[in-house]
Amino acid sequence: MFRSRSLIAAVTCLALIGGSTAALADPGNGKGQGNGKGNPHNSEVHGNQGGKGKHANGSDWDNGPSINHASVLGIIGGYQDYWSPGPALPPGIQKNLARGKPLPPGIAKKLDGRLVGKLPHYDGYEWQQAGTDLILVALATGLIYEVLSGAFD
Numbered sequence: 001m002f003r004s005r006s007l008i009a010a011v012t013c014l015a016l017i018g019g020s021t022a023a024l025a026d027p028g029n030g031k032g033q034g035n036g037k038g039n040p041h042n043s044e045v046h047g048n049q050g051g052k053g054k055h056a057n058g059s060d061w062d063n064g065p066s067i068n069h070a071s072v073l074g075i076i077g078g079y080q081d082y083w084s085p086g087p088a089l090p091p092g093i094q095k096n097l098a099r100g101k102p103l104p105p106g107i108a109k110k111l112d113g114r115l116v117g118k119l120p121h122y123d124g125y126e127w128q129q130a131g132t133d134l135i136l137v138a139l140a141t142g143l144i145y146e147v148l149s150g151a152f153d
Contacts, residue, residue, distance in 0.1 A: 064122075064125075064138075064145055065120075065122040065125065065136075065145075067120075067136065067146050069148060071120075072119060072120065072134070072148060072151075073148060073151055075115075075118050075119055076115075076134065076151050076152065078118075079114070079115055079118055082111075082112040082114045082115035082118075083111065083112060083115055083129065083152060084152075085132060085152045085153060086109070086129055086130070086131045086132060086152060087131060088131050088132055089107065089130060089131035089132075089133075093107055094131070097130055097133060097135065097144060097147050098144065098147065099144055099145065099146060099147060100143060100144065101143065101144055102141075102142050102143055102144070103128075103130075103135070103137050103142050103143070103144055107130050107131070108128040108129065108130045108135065108137070109128065109129050109130075110128060110129075111127055111128065111129055122136070124138060124139055124140060125137065125138055125139060125145055126139055129152060131152075132149075132150050132151070132152045132153050133147055133148060133149050133150065133151060133152070134147075134148040134151035134152065135147050135148070
């Protein structure tokens, strides 16, 4: 009887140790050190993602959302009553609207809630308008993830 309990306790300990190392190897949600092909973010629109690379803070672009530019621009064009074209940005500021750069303070404005409801939603990102451009900004870092130039022309 004592031997069977010892054997069960030993097997249980080995299973717990093996399971805990497997849990530490991949924290889930595709955020591990693997090949960058984790779970896609929840979104309504998927497409090709250009400009693979790294954020300024070192995180990988491959784990961000995939944006279908044509579909997003189609939504903007279909709901013109929900936005007004902004003035074109000065060339110096326009040049700073680039993927991976911080959003310059005070140039972007929030979109109408009705339009935001039509655009694809990506957790941790927010759509904003800067002049005539639609930009997707990472909320945690304030870095620009995507720029759709001339979306509000």
